[in-house]
Amino acid sequence: RKAKRLVDDEEVEIRRLQYPLVSDPRRSTHSVPFQQPSSLLTFSYSPSRVLQFDDSALRYYVEPPPNADLNYGYDRWIRKREEKGRLDGLLRAVCRLVDRNGIKWLQDIGIVSWRGVMTKILTAPYEEREGWELNVMFVNGTYYFEEHASEAKLREKEDITQKHRIRMYYGYAFESYCSSDSPNGRKNYTNSRDVSGWGGDVDTNVQWCSVVKTKLGDTRLVIGGEVDCVRGQFNGKTDNFVELKTSIVIRNAFDETKFEKKLLKFYFQSFLLGVPEIIVGFRTPSGQLRTVQKFQTIQIPRMVRNKPGAWDPQISLDWGNNFIAFLKSRIDASELSLGNKPRVWRVVFKPREGITASLLDDQGVQEVQSGEERFGFLPNWYAEELRA
Ligand code: A3P
Ligand code: MG
Numbered sequence: 141r142k143a144k145r146l147v148d149d150e151e152v153e154i155r156r157l158q159y160p161l162v163s164d165p166r167r168s169t170h171s172v173p174f175q176q177p178s179s180l181l182t183f184s185y186s187p188s189r190v191l192q193f194d195d196s197a198l199r200y201y202v203e204p205p206p207n208a209d210l211n212y213g214y215d216r217w218i219r220k221r222e223e224k225g226r227l228d229g230l231l232r233a234v235c236r237l238v239d240r241n242g243i244k245w246l247q248d249i250g251i252v253s254w255r256g257v258m259t260k261i262l263t264a265p266y267e268e269r270e271g272w273e274l275n276v277m278f279v280n281g282t283y284y285f286e287e288h289a290s291e292a293k294l295r296e297k298e299d300i301t302q303k304h305r306i307r308m309y310y311g312y313a314f315e316s317y318c319s320s321d322s323p324n325g326r327k328n329y330t331n332s333r334d335v336s337g338w339g340g341d342v343d344t345n346v347q348w349c350s351v352v353k354t355k356l357g358d359t360r361l362v363i364g365g366e367v368d369c370v371r372g373q374f375n376g377k378t379d380n381f382v383e384l385k386t387s388i389v390i391r392n393a394f395d396e397t398k399f400e401k402k403l404l405k406f407y408f409q410s411f412l413l414g415v416p417e418i419i420v421g422f423r424t425p426s427g428q429l430r431t432v433q434k435f436q437t438i439q440i441p442r443m444v445r446n447k448p449g450a451w452d453p454q455i456s457l458d459w460g461n462n463f464i465a466f467l468k469s470r471i472d473a474s475e476l477s478l479g480n481k482p483r484v485w486r487v488v489f490k491p492r493e494g495i496t497a498s499l500l501d502d503q504g505v506q507e508v509q510s511g512e513e514r515f516g517f518l519p520n521w522y523a524e525e526l527r528a
């Protein structure tokens with residue numbers, strides 16, 4: 141049987157959520173409210189990947205030099221190892237918020253997740269190629285979402301081609317040119333080989349993250365994610381956050397449609413963290429920066445409306461709301477407390493098909509724990525915090 145890792149179908153049926161037909165003009169969508177995210181706290185990862193509750197990794201926006209070479213510094217790129225999509229860093233932040241606000245604060249939260257996972261969920265109605273899998277736990281009334289990356293998928297990510305890796309680097313090089321570690325816009329030149337406007341060599345271990353609270357429909361969410369830089373001074377709010385992106389220069393109508401489709405991901409990635417501005421560096425295929433364009437996140441849906449690559453954020457929010465309702469109706473209400481045995485669900489999204497949710501069997505749960513000190517995918521120290 142294919143679903144070996146899952147509890148037998150006889151015991152727990154595979155539960156399915158129908159995929160929305162975004163192209164059906166008769167479809168009716170509810171207008172699902174999404175609350176403006178508010179900032180709860182920020183933290184940094186150091187070069188040695190230590191999480192610190194400070195803003196040491198915060199960077200400030202500066203104008204990039206015209207025609208910057210995005211190949212610059214590639215040889216000195218310090219690459220973060222591909223890792224499982226663990227929630228640990230975000231859970232450290234949640235613990236800190238529970239210490240600050242009391243455990244009752246957490247009881248109000250419906251979902252705890254990284255921003256990347258929420259982006260995948262919300263953009264699923266328009267995703268035609270890439271499926272994904274989540275591990276889901278439901279503890280004390282809160283859903284925890286972790287991206288499920290199999291060993292094979294991690295290896296695949298580590299083994300990408302040199303060409304692909306350089307293209308990935310262009311995004312980070314653009315970030316370096318566009319940001320400074322000091323608020324007055326001066327850059328610290330660490331290296332005499334540095335070209336004009338270079339913001340320092342790329343170390344993808346270093347990240348500045350923001351944790352926000354928001355609400356989709358009736359569900360309160362706590363979402364964490366990386367923020368590329370801020371404009372001016374950091375004031376503890378999200379209103380001067382900046383997302384940096386690169387994209388290939390647009391030469392024809394075909395390229396334009398492709399870019400409009402890409403804007404869906406840019407939009408939700410930023411929207412979920414309350415990032416109001418997205419700055420896109422358009423580059424040549426070989427990594428020469430050509431133009432820089434600034435977008436107000438909230439204006440993006442209007443820009444693509446009635447265009448060939450159009451999408452409607454309401455379809456995504458409505459789908460997201462249905463997705464949550466699906467989990468609520470299917471994942472047993474009996475999982476309200478921490479029992480002796482963790483229960484982990486596997487949610488699988490297949491493009492053009494939809495979502496299934498199934499309960500993992502003991503072996504499946506062990507694979508999720510992967511020999512680590514965990515209760516399902518939650519670290520033991522977090523489960524202890526919940527029990528306390
Ligand atoms: P670009 O998006 O400019 O190409 P982010 O934009 O989220 O801040 O990420 C910075 C860069 O990391 C991206 O730059 C891209 O190169 C790389 N990156 C982010 N998410 C990725 C993914 N899912 N797969 C491959 N590369 C990714
Ligand atoms: Mg980023």
Ligand code: MG
Pocket residue numbers: 368383384385
């Ligand atoms: Mg970015």
